Amino acid sequence: ATALVDSGHTLNDGFSDSVVIVIDRSVAFVLFGENDTDCMIRLEPPKQSQIAKKYRLIPTDTVSGEGLLPAVRIDRAEISVNGNIKNIHKPTVVITSQKLSDDYSAIIPLTILNV
Numbered sequence: 001a002t003a004l005v006d007s008g009h010t011l012n013d014g015f016s017d018s019v020v021i022v023i024d025r026s027v028a029f030v031l032f033g034e035n036d037t038d039c040m041i042r043l044e045p046p047k048q049s050q051i052a053k054k055y056r057l058i059p060t061d062t063v064s065g066e067g068l069l070p071a072v073r074i075d076r077a078e079i080s081v082n083g084n085i086k087n088i089h090k091p092t093v094v095i096t097s098q099k100l101s102d103d104y105s106a107i108i109p110l111t112i113l114n115v
Helices: 025-032 034-041 110-114
Strands: 003-006 020-024 055-062 065-073 076-081 084-089 092-096 106-109
Touching: 003 110, 020 025, 025 034, 025 092, 034 065, 034 092, 055 092, 084 110, 106 110
Parallel strands: 003 106, 020 092
Antiparallel strands: 020 106, 055 065, 065 092, 076 084
8 A cells, every 4th residue: 555654643542652554444455354344434343353352442633523533453564665664563553434545545654764
């Protein structure tokens, strides 16, 4: 997936000190399957026990109001920046039901490049 590096990305996982990566539904389908992704977008626990163990809801406070976003703490993410591979240990991925953009399907914080 192609990601946007966002210097204004301040979403954090209050349950851990892990990096938060926002992914859209298309990436979640690949990672978690369509059924579990749909469950999580409805803010319901996924059916697969391995995913359910790592599932959580992340509280958000945005311009449009407060809410909850479904999230899963995954084992690792691999990010390529200018041909250099960076492994991120145990990031939290937040799933959005909306398509992020035609140009990218994930958003990562600028701080991830320093991890």
